[in-house]
Amino acid sequence: MFAAGYLLGTTGDDGATVTAGGGEFATSSEAPTVTGGSEPTDSATSEPTTAPSNSSATTVPGPPPQFSDLPPVVVTELPPEAIDTLELIASGGPFPFDRDGLTFQNREGLLPDHPRGHYREYTVITPGASTRGARRVVAGADGELYYTEDHYASFREIVIED
Numbered sequence: 001m002f003a004a005g006y007l008l009g010t011t012g013d014d015g016a017t018v019t020a021g022g023g024e025f026a027t028s029s030e031a032p033t034v035t036g037g038s039e040p041t042d043s044a045t046s047e048p049t050t051a052p053s054n055s056s057a058t059t060v061p062g063p064p065p066q067f068s069d070l071p072p073v074v075v076t077e078l079p080p081e082a083i084d085t086l087e088l089i090a091s092g093g094p095f096p097f098d099r100d101g102l103t104f105q106n107r108e109g110l111l112p113d114h115p116r117g118h119y120r121e122y123t124v125i126t127p128g129a130s131t132r133g134a135r136r137v138v139a140g141a142d143g144e145l146y147y148t149e150d151h152y153a154s155f156r157e158i159v160i161e162d
Contacts (some may be wrong), residue, residue: 066157067144068112073156080127082147085137086158089122097123097132104138108152111138118142124149 013049066072075086088095095101104121110117126133134151137158145158 059101066159067140067142068146068157070110070146070155070157072159073147075160077133078147078158079124081127082135082137085122085124086145089137089139095122096125099123099132110152110155111140111146114140114145 075083078086088100095100101120101123103117105116106114106119106120120139122137122139123132124135124137124147125133135149136147136151138148138155139145140146146155147158148155
């Protein structure tokens with residue numbers, strides 16, 4: 001499923017949710033393409049040595065790029081509340097807190113440097129907490145997604161697979 005610039009789907013029999021891509025303020029990137037062709041010909045007969053393959057271009061989906069040198073975290077390894085937050089981002093909300101979706105300024109300088117407004121922050125609910133807690137997802141305008149569980153002291157980049 002594709003919603004608000006994010007690709008949502010399931011993997012495996014357990015139905016774990018996977019998310020990739022950027023939010024409504026992001027741009028999409030092109031998937032790699034593979035083109036078919038024919039095998040080399042035998043110069044004596046000018047006949048193909050094998051039957052020609054389909055010559056049309058085929059789009060082959062690949063994993064989204066990693067945008068930083070930060071340690072990765074596979075989306076299926078995130079806590080369920082982080083998956084819920086990713087789904088809310090993909091659908092455009094509604095979000096549980098007024099500050100969700102506001103500009104993340106990257107004051108700590110831990111994320112790749114971009115102009116103000118590139119990053120948005122979203123709360124990851126902490127069960128039993130009476131406040132927003134320390135967990136956040138930060139989404140970048142180019143589709144990058146980062147997770148922090150210690151209120152911006154460290155980040156991991158959310159990836160689809162290892």
